[in-house]
Amino acid sequence: MICRTSTFRVHGLLALLFAGQCLALELRGLPEFFRPDPFGGIVECDRAGATWLDTVKLTAARGGYASFHLSATNGDGDMRESELSVEFPLPADIYREWFHFNAPDRRYYPDALIPVHSPYRFPIPEPDNRIPGQTAQAFWIDLWIPASTVPQMYRGQAKLVSGSGQKIVPIELTVLPAVVPEEDAVTLDNNSYGTSWLQEQHPKTLAQLEQPDGRARAAAEDQLYRLIHAYHGIFYDHRGTFHQLGYGHAGKVGPEFAPELSGAGRHKHISSWDRFDRHYAPLFDGSAFQNSRRGPRPIPYVYLPINPEWPASFVSWGEPGYQAEFVNVVSEMEKHFREKQWTSTRFEVFFNQKKRYKGFPWDGDEVRFERDNRYFVEYHRMLEAAIPPDSPVHFAMRADTSWTMARQFELLKGIVTFWVAGEGELTWYPDAVERLKQRGDTIWTYGGTPPVQSVTTGITLNPLRSWINGVEGFVRWQTVAPGPDPWFHLQGGGETLVYPGERFGVAGPLASVRLKIQRNCLQDIALLERAARAGSRKKIQQEVAAAFNGVPLAEWGNNPALRSNKPVLDWDNADIGDALRPYEARFANLEPSAWLRVRRIALAADGGGR
Amino acid sequence: MRRVLLIFIAALQLTAANAKKLEQVLDQIAKTATVMIDGDVCQKIVTPRAMEYMFRKDPRDPWVGGDNYDVDDASFIQVKKILIRLAQLADYPVDVNLWMPLGGNPPRVHVAIRNRYEMSQFWVWGALTQEMFPEMRTVLRTGKRVTVERKRGFVSVLAPVRNSLDDIVGLVEVVSRTEPDARENVK
Numbered sequence A: 001m002i003c004r005t006s007t008f009r010v011h012g013l014l015a016l017l018f019a020g021q022c023l024a025l026e027l028r029g030l031p032e033f034f035r036p037d038p039f040g041g042i043v044e045c046d047r048a049g050a051t052w053l054d055t056v057k058l059t060a061a062r063g064g065y066a067s068f069h070l071s072a073t074n075g076d077g078d079m080r081e082s083e084l085s086v087e088f089p090l091p092a093d094i095y096r097e098w099f100h101f102n103a104p105d106r107r108y109y110p111d112a113l114i115p116v117h118s119p120y121r122f123p124i125p126e127p128d129n130r131i132p133g134q135t136a137q138a139f140w141i142d143l144w145i146p147a148s149t150v151p152q153m154y155r156g157q158a159k160l161v162s163g164s165g166q167k168i169v170p171i172e173l174t175v176l177p178a179v180v181p182e183e184d185a186v187t188l189d190n191n192s193y194g195t196s197w198l199q200e201q202h203p204k205t206l207a208q209l210e211q212p213d214g215r216a217r218a219a220a221e222d223q224l225y226r227l228i229h230a231y232h233g234i235f236y237d238h239r240g241t242f243h244q245l246g247y248g249h250a251g252k253v254g255p256e257f258a259p260e261l262s263g264a265g266r267h268k269h270i271s272s273w274d275r276f277d278r279h280y281a282p283l284f285d286g287s288a289f290q291n292s293r294r295g296p297r298p299i300p301y302v303y304l305p306i307n308p309e310w311p312a313s314f315v316s317w318g319e320p321g322y323q324a325e326f327v328n329v330v331s332e333m334e335k336h337f338r339e340k341q342w343t344s345t346r347f348e349v350f351f352n353q354k355k356r357y358k359g360f361p362w363d364g365d366e367v368r369f370e371r372d373n374r375y376f377v378e379y380h381r382m383l384e385a386a387i388p389p390d391s392p393v394h395f396a397m398r399a400d401t402s403w404t405m406a407r408q409f410e411l412l413k414g415i416v417t418f419w420v421a422g423e424g425e426l427t428w429y430p431d432a433v434e435r436l437k438q439r440g441d442t443i444w445t446y447g448g449t450p451p452v453q454s455v456t457t458g459i460t461l462n463p464l465r466s467w468i469n470g471v472e473g474f475v476r477w478q479t480v481a482p483g484p485d486p487w488f489h490l491q492g493g494g495e496t497l498v499y500p501g502e503r504f505g506v507a508g509p510l511a512s513v514r515l516k517i518q519r520n521c522l523q524d525i526a527l528l529e530r531a532a533r534a535g536s537r538k539k540i541q542q543e544v545a546a547a548f549n550g551v552p553l554a555e556w557g558n559n560p561a562l563r564s565n566k567p568v569l570d571w572d573n574a575d576i577g578d579a580l581r582p583y584e585a586r587f588a589n590l591e592p593s594a595w596l597r598v599r600r601i602a603l604a605a606d607g608g609g610r
Numbered sequence B: 001m002r003r004v005l006l007i008f009i010a011a012l013q014l015t016a017a018n019a020k021k022l023e024q025v026l027d028q029i030a031k032t033a034t035v036m037i038d039g040d041v042c043q044k045i046v047t048p049r050a051m052e053y054m055f056r057k058d059p060r061d062p063w064v065g066g067d068n069y070d071v072d073d074a075s076f077i078q079v080k081k082i083l084i085r086l087a088q089l090a091d092y093p094v095d096v097n098l099w100m101p102l103g104g105n106p107p108r109v110h111v112a113i114r115n116r117y118e119m120s121q122f123w124v125w126g127a128l129t130q131e132m133f134p135e136m137r138t139v140l141r142t143g144k145r146v147t148v149e150r151k152r153g154f155v156s157v158l159a160p161v162r163n164s165l166d167d168i169v170g171l172v173e174v175v176s177r178t179e180p181d182a183r184e185n186v187k
Helices: A002-007 A012-022 A196-201 A215-237 A274-284 A320-340 A370-386 A405-411 A432-438 A458-469 A513-534 A537-549 A573-585 A594-604 B002-036 B048-054 B073-087 B134-142
Strands: A025-031 A056-062 A064-074 A080-087 A092-102 A107-116 A120-124 A136-145 A153-162 A165-179 A187-193 A240-245 A260-262 A269-272 A301-303 A346-350 A394-401 A418-422 A442-447 A473-476 B095-103 B108-113 B146-148 B154-162 B168-177
Touching: A025 A080, A025 A153, A025 A165, A056 A064, A056 A136, A056 A594, A064 A080, A064 A120, A064 A153, A064 A513, A080 A092, A092 A120, A107 A136, A107 A513, A120 A136, A136 A165, A136 A513, A187 A442, A196 A215, A215 A240, A215 A274, A240 A301, A240 A513, A269 A320, A274 A301, A274 A320, A320 A370, A370 A394, A370 A405, A394 A405, A405 A418, A405 A432, A432 A442, A442 A458, A458 A473, A458 A513, A458 A537, A458 A594, A513 A537, A513 A594, A537 A594, B002 B073, B002 B146, B002 B154, B002 B168, B073 B095, B073 B108, B073 B168, B095 B134, B134 B146, B134 B154, B134 B168
Parallel strands: A056 A165, A187 A240, A187 A473, A301 A346, A346 A394, A394 A418, A418 A442, A442 A473
Antiparallel strands: A025 A064, A064 A136, A080 A120, A080 A153, A092 A107, A092 A136, A153 A165, A260 A269, B095 B108, B095 B168, B146 B154, B154 B168
16 A cells, blocks of 8 residues: 555656556466466466466467466456457457356366457456455457468567556567468367257247247247357367267257158158258358358268167167168268268267166167177168268268277277277277277277366366377367356366356357367367378377376376276276276376477477478 | 236136146056056066166265166067057157166165157156155055146156066156157257
């Protein structure tokens, strides 16, 4: 308080700068991996090695993003109206960071990102976040560097102005000649189930969806499709893909996921493509992404609604009518897709059902009982009967596997060509990845999402481990479930990377800090992959492994001998957890700056991308 | 105001009439189900090993029951096909679910077969077993059909399933709803 009184008596720029410091009006930068808290500090799990920046200095490749945080502080805790502006010669996206009260550890973390426009007027603290004692508001800044940008240094600034003065943070971005490849080395897939969650999270947008048939409902359905496209779009913009399973464990199919069917037996056929096409056509032809900086591109993967109850009714299972219904409808689908030239998307025949949900007598997902594999063989036989051998449409049988993956890889050779394996368990079969790829199969792994209370670098581990182990994709099994009250009572956020925007007047999803960090990591992996292809993969991966966490490259694989020798039916989850613990321990205790060290390697290893 | 009130009352009467009609159809299906479903086959659906694991409590692995849940395919398929055909007796969405008691103290029950509309007034999504419901206990004890309207807009008729010894060994839930939800349980 004494400081404030005295500094206001001094005039000139120098005095203003001093006033800023002494009044605790502050604007400071932070590298992306150090998340600010609402009290002018850094969240505890990201503090190691954190440095506040008076000047933000970044180096980046073209065709990608460079990012950082800004923290605007008012130590008084008074409601002060301030204005933030970012002046930069390249496109700069500004997001207000929402501080979630996280129930598991009762701390605050920034995650949801609310887009704002420069200049942005706001009070410190912003009252809607309802944080007692809040003194700082954080912002995420994305600098977009088009591929056509001239490589050079770009300078700009972030400016915070309030009634008592202003603070400036200079921004210096060195743009390298390298261009981030459009294709990712690891497909980062974001999974979800159905659409009922969209109604829960976007009640205003979808209020008319349950109306009786008519114009109001048709309009509401179009709103639903736009919303679905927005979810695909946000993950696409962040270098990911989005999967939405369209049926339940007993075979109920959501109306937007399948064409309408009529008839039975030999007379079963598709009677309407209306909803299906309104939903999927913009995704399969890429037009849903026409406003994306990445440009329009068809989605690369999609679940089909095929399950044991669709398109053939299970009442005819094992009889000629089942095959007749299956082949009729799937043939019509192939023809429709071919005529529409939807040939860039892989249409997945994927069985998600499990016996424990009591719909069907076999597990399609994570087969544990070996005899269940015979159903895959039967469906493959029917699929072959439905699809012409020279079809340009890409159908693939996909299986998600864990308990019996080694057996399934052999038993279903030539049947299943797209594998999504439990990430931990797959490490026990070090030769499998290469063997599957050599025979033309696709191999991804699956797992969870680090919650907000994990160190930021945690979100980079799965993509990096996938790249190092030669796996082509990683599925986060649930990425759109923020929980009933994500704003004031987040449950860790381990099942979401996006948040509903309705609260802030955004008719779609909001990105998160974790999603942005993951995107930037994927940019770097794409650069590393190009360098690996051009030079020595092993050498680059050794460097990356050493920089990331010091674990030698040889130890990124697992020791098969640690796998339980018990028969699979005698294993349980605890056995698997115990057996994987020594392996996972190698990747515990990551430093927040770990990825910044990897990025330096990625940017230095240009690999001919100029 | 009076007009609005009259319209509201008329709508309520219409809804009540629809529910009554629905109940009658479901009751007919339930009555037929008791005759058509073979309780001996139903008793063979869950494998002995899976039955043992359903009751196992493992503090280190909360999913041990589900991971070891297994069925005899032939029995499951035979009964499921009959349940599907029974549901087709109505010309609107109806599910016929099979429930089997599990014993225990307090007694438990589990849905053994669900169907394509994924409707139930009793099943909690993902539950492997559940506490016995009083309405189900009544059916198992008395052999009489019971109509249940626990959840708004749902109607279920519970009816007994008997084996060759004439013991009541299970029950069916014939269920529909007045306002279908096209997206519920699509997950």
